[in-house]
Amino acid sequence: MYICLDSLIVWPERETLYKTLPNEFKEAFGNNVAVIIDCFEIFIDKPTALDTRAQTWSNYKHHNAIKFLIGITPCGAISFISEAWGGRVSDKHIATNCKLFDKLLPHDIVMADRGFLIAEDLACFRARLLMPAFTKGQAQLNSQDVFETRKIAHLRIHVERVIGLVRNKYHILQNIVPVEFLTKKPDHSVAQIDEIVRVCCALTNLSQSVCV
Numbered sequence: 001m002y003i004c005l006d007s008l009i010v011w012p013e014r015e016t017l018y019k020t021l022p023n024e025f026k027e028a029f030g031n032n033v034a035v036i037i038d039c040f041e042i043f044i045d046k047p048t049a050l051d052t053r054a055q056t057w058s059n060y061k062h063h064n065a066i067k068f069l070i071g072i073t074p075c076g077a078i079s080f081i082s083e084a085w086g087g088r089v090s091d092k093h094i095a096t097n098c099k100l101f102d103k104l105l106p107h108d109i110v111m112a113d114r115g116f117l118i119a120e121d122l123a124c125f126r127a128r129l130l131m132p133a134f135t136k137g138q139a140q141l142n143s144q145d146v147f148e149t150r151k152i153a154h155l156r157i158h159v160e161r162v163i164g165l166v167r168n169k170y171h172i173l174q175n176i177v178p179v180e181f182l183t184k185k186p187d188h189s190v191a192q193i194d195e196i197v198r199v200c201c202a203l204t205n206l207s208q209s210v211c212v
Helices: 002-008 014-019 023-029 050-056 091-097 119-123 143-169 192-205
Strands: 033-043 063-072 078-081 109-111 128-130
Touching: 002 192, 023 143, 033 078, 033 091, 033 143, 050 063, 063 091, 063 143, 063 192, 078 192, 091 119, 109 143, 119 128, 143 192
Parallel strands: 033 109, 109 128
Antiparallel strands: 033 063, 063 078
């Protein structure tokens, strides 16, 4: 299934992206939103090796886990899925090391949540980050920041809906994954869990878009 379905996860040509861009994105941010990103975690059995156990411990979930970065187009299609990373790794580290940025063109806009502190990294690719404004250290946001944050949050939520769809449709992603799934077999290009997640994402792309 991985061999047959992997090609359904495609980074679109810009002409295709512009033609399928929903009006709410055009009205809010023009034609340059290329991808909306977020990370999600899958629980794994506790590894016996102490270093692996430390690398996969998620302080957020309080469990050993692996983490994936997912990217969707504004119309809701999954256009990028990273390989698995240890649950301890930050969202920023995954974003800057999973080869996502290599797909960007100048002036592209990446939408993300506050955990993705990647604005300077994107600037090196002449791309721009859109994320909700920080409220820490401020009594309240000014009216302009509130307006912009609401616009971004309203559209960025689509990636969370896609993640929810993937996880709810395929129960294997809700269970605790055996550690053996994390190793790459000699005749495979990626680990078994990467194949499983990519198949789930590819099948989700055959479903009705959450943005409809």
